[in-house]
Amino acid sequence: MDKPEEYTEKEIEVLEGLEAVRKRPAMYIGSTSSLGLHHLVYEAVDNSIDEALAGYCSKMVVALYSDGSVSVADDGRGIPTGIMEEYGKSAVEVVMTQLHAGGKFSGKGYKVSGGLHGVGVSVTNALSEWLEVEVKREGKVFRQRYERGDPVTELEVSGTSEETGTKVTFKPDSSIFETTELNFDTLASRLQELAFLNKGVSLTITDSRSGRSEEYHYEGGIVSFVEYLNRNRDPFHPPIYINRSKDTTEIEVAIQYNGGFNESVYAFANNINTHEGGTHLSGFRAALTRAVNDYAKGVTDHALSGEDAREGLSAIISVRLTEPQFEGQTKTKLGNSEIKGITDSIIYDALKEFFEENPSVAKKIVEKAVLASKARDAAKKARELTRRKGALEFTTLPGKLADCSERDPAKCELFIVEGDSAGGSAKQGRNRAFQAILPLRGKILNVEKARLDKILSNEEIRTLITAIGAGINDELNLEKVRYHKIIIMTDADVDGAHIRTLLLTLLFRHMKLLVEAGFVYIAQPPLYKVKKGKAEYYAFDDRELESVLEEIGRKGVGIQRYKGLGEMNPKQLWETTMDPANRTILKVTIEDAMKADDLFTLLMGEKVEPRREFIERNASLVKNLDV
Numbered sequence: 001m002d003k004p005e006e007y008t009e010k011e012i013e014v015l016e017g018l019e020a021v022r023k024r025p026a027m028y029i030g031s032t033s034s035l036g037l038h039h040l041v042y043e044a045v046d047n048s049i050d051e052a053l054a055g056y057c058s059k060m061v062v063a064l065y066s067d068g069s070v071s072v073a074d075d076g077r078g079i080p081t082g083i084m085e086e087y088g089k090s091a092v093e094v095v096m097t098q099l100h101a102g103g104k105f106s107g108k109g110y111k112v113s114g115g116l117h118g119v120g121v122s123v124t125n126a127l128s129e130w131l132e133v134e135v136k137r138e139g140k141v142f143r144q145r146y147e148r149g150d151p152v153t154e155l156e157v158s159g160t161s162e163e164t165g166t167k168v169t170f171k172p173d174s175s176i177f178e179t180t181e182l183n184f185d186t187l188a189s190r191l192q193e194l195a196f197l198n199k200g201v202s203l204t205i206t207d208s209r210s211g212r213s214e215e216y217h218y219e220g221g222i223v224s225f226v227e228y229l230n231r232n233r234d235p236f237h238p239p240i241y242i243n244r245s246k247d248t249t250e251i252e253v254a255i256q257y258n259g260g261f262n263e264s265v266y267a268f269a270n271n272i273n274t275h276e277g278g279t280h281l282s283g284f285r286a287a288l289t290r291a292v293n294d295y296a297k298g299v300t301d302h303a304l305s306g307e308d309a310r311e312g313l314s315a316i317i318s319v320r321l322t323e324p325q326f327e328g329q330t331k332t333k334l335g336n337s338e339i340k341g342i343t344d345s346i347i348y349d350a351l352k353e354f355f356e357e358n359p360s361v362a363k364k365i366v367e368k369a370v371l372a373s374k375a376r377d378a379a380k381k382a383r384e385l386t387r388r389k390g391a392l393e394f395t396t397l398p399g400k401l402a403d404c405s406e407r408d409p410a411k412c413e414l415f416i417v418e419g420d421s422a423g424g425s426a427k428q429g430r431n432r433a434f435q436a437i438l439p440l441r442g443k444i445l446n447v448e449k450a451r452l453d454k455i456l457s458n459e460e461i462r463t464l465i466t467a468i469g470a471g472i473n474d475e476l477n478l479e480k481v482r483y484h485k486i487i488i489m490t491d492a493d494v495d496g497a498h499i500r501t502l503l504l505t506l507l508f509r510h511m512k513l514l515v516e517a518g519f520v521y522i523a524q525p526p527l528y529k530v531k532k533g534k535a536e537y538y539a540f541d542d543r544e545l546e547s548v549l550e551e552i553g554r555k556g557v558g559i560q561r562y563k564g565l566g567e568m569n570p571k572q573l574w575e576t577t578m579d580p581a582n583r584t585i586l587k588v589t590i591e592d593a594m595k596a597d598d599l600f601t602l603l604m605g606e607k608v609e610p611r612r613e614f615i616e617r618n619a620s621l622v623k624n625l626d627v
């Protein structure tokens with residue numbers, strides 16, 4: 001502030017059209033990481049979905065090619081090819097080169113526009129090395145090619161065809177993106193989600209790099225979606241389906257309870273997964289709690305909380321509205337305030353009717369909520385009891401915890417260590433200024449199969465909650481977290497992997513905010529020590545061992561395979577696994593909460609058969625389980 005900033009004409013730059021997109025790509029697609037790269041495909045896909053929503057398209061194919069290009073083809077009406085007076089260009093060229101131009105044509109209906117989507121396929125064009133559009137319309141095939149957003153050919157007629165449709169083929173620009181490798185599974189997940197949300201539309205993905213392909217097509221729409229969510233659980237009634245509109249807002253909901261204890265509710269607005277929730281989700285929750293409580297009156301005098309009414313609930317909420325407002329950190333929170341009331345009243349009315357017409361289902365749902373409520377009361381009593389004894393007070397830390405001296409959570413690390421002997425090494429090896437050690441004895445309770453009261457009466461889990469300091473579930477307070485790095489450090493064997501999964505299940509189901517905040521990590525201890533003379537080398541896996549041996553030669557070499565962390569002395573443990581200067585730690589991320597949800601249900605849930613199948617199909621994933 002010493003000097004007022006001065007502007008001259010030279011510094012004022014007018015960025016026009018696609019040039020602006022190439023200059024500041026992150027403004028249009030969020031980032032130039034892998035996430036942003038995949039948005040290029042979603043933009044093209046969204047256009048075809050719009051055509052499907054308008055009722056003109058029933059099939060879409062996404063194809064990945066070996067040269068790094070990708071195509072999105074649909075059987076819609078084809079982008080109009082006539083000249084637009086206003087621009088002096090064909091409509092195709094306008095769609096491909098003008099920001100946001102897509103919406104101008106599709107007119108009414110619900111645009112898939114919000115958050116990062118909906119900026120238009122012109123953004124895809126701008127950020128591609130090249131793009132070719134092919135339109136089949138009025139008996140002809142039209143083509144045009146662009147490079148870095150600029151047309152390099154006219155819109156030419158290249159043949160004849162009886163069909164109609166649009167195909168866009170493009171190669172993401174490697175000078176813009178950190179990576180240009182498109183991930184089949186990421187794209188397939190999104191296409192499957194879109195197939196569920198848009199019943200009847202067939203979405204196919206093929207990958208000529210690997211030969212893989214999948215087709216998604218659900219006549220049941222979001223009813224199929226909840227059935228899919230519950231496929232490895234025990235649902236106790238057919239899905240409840242609600243589809244009603246008010247003015248220009250359409251609300252679609254599918255609900256199906258299962259015998260488990262978790263809530264799997266996913267909310268969408270105009271096909272966008274609103275990870276951060278919003279007014280449609282609030283409205284749904286309010287309506288459900290009220291409808292269940294209304295029905296419970298006369299059956300029980302328990303006041304049921306929202307959490308009680310959502311135990312074992314799987315549901316999909318899909319709203320379509322004309323002017324969606326997306327808010328929040330990742331622009332995935334629906335902000336339109338009017339939607340809360342609309343959703344609430346539509347769902348409440350529909351649920352009341354359903355409960356009256358289906359009393360046996362209603363009774364089961366209420367019984368389940370009453371059980372949940374009783375368990376919650378018991379858990380509360382247990383908590384109060386322990387609080388009085390001091391066990392859950394943040395001032396009385398568990399005796400097993402070797403805390404650090406630093407008090408700023410941002411600088412503090414908590415190592416959760418398996419077993420007392422490894423705990424001993426870690427305590428001696430650590431830097432006690434900022435590293436705390438919590439040794440856990442044996443396996444912790446599997447929270448996937450237990451209600452809250454049982455979870456909270458488990459000694460190891462209580463110790464962990466107290467050490468972290470933030471509480472759990474709806475009461476979790478991120479500001480009270482005592483460590484911004486919570487590092488799971490288990491042996492590199494089957495037991496270690498199991499304990500890690502148990503811990504991750506606990507964190508994902510009951511302290512999800514910690515995972516979302518990026519506070520949870522997995523330590524990577526070495527698997528081998530290689531000794532030659534006085535020199536020592538560490539290898540973290542078999543491949544690394546091979547390359548070390550390759551480098552130093554195999555003669556006179558001693559190889560030690562660590563069976564557990566306890567075999568390392570404190571100095572070795574510090575050097576290889578704990579010292580921030582040398583170690584590698586993996587951050588646990590929930591890129592796809594639905595996938596993680598599935599994974600924990602499968603790995604830790606009741607059903608044995610699907611678990612076996614899953615593990616057989618995903619042996620390497622389960623072995624490394626870095627969700």
Ligand code: 0RA
Binds near residue numbers: 047080
């Ligand atoms: C506006 C009008 C019409 C078609 C489309 C847009 C359209 C755009 C895309 C983008 C990808 N696939 C698409 N399919 C259709 C047709 C207007 C008419 O025929 O009357």
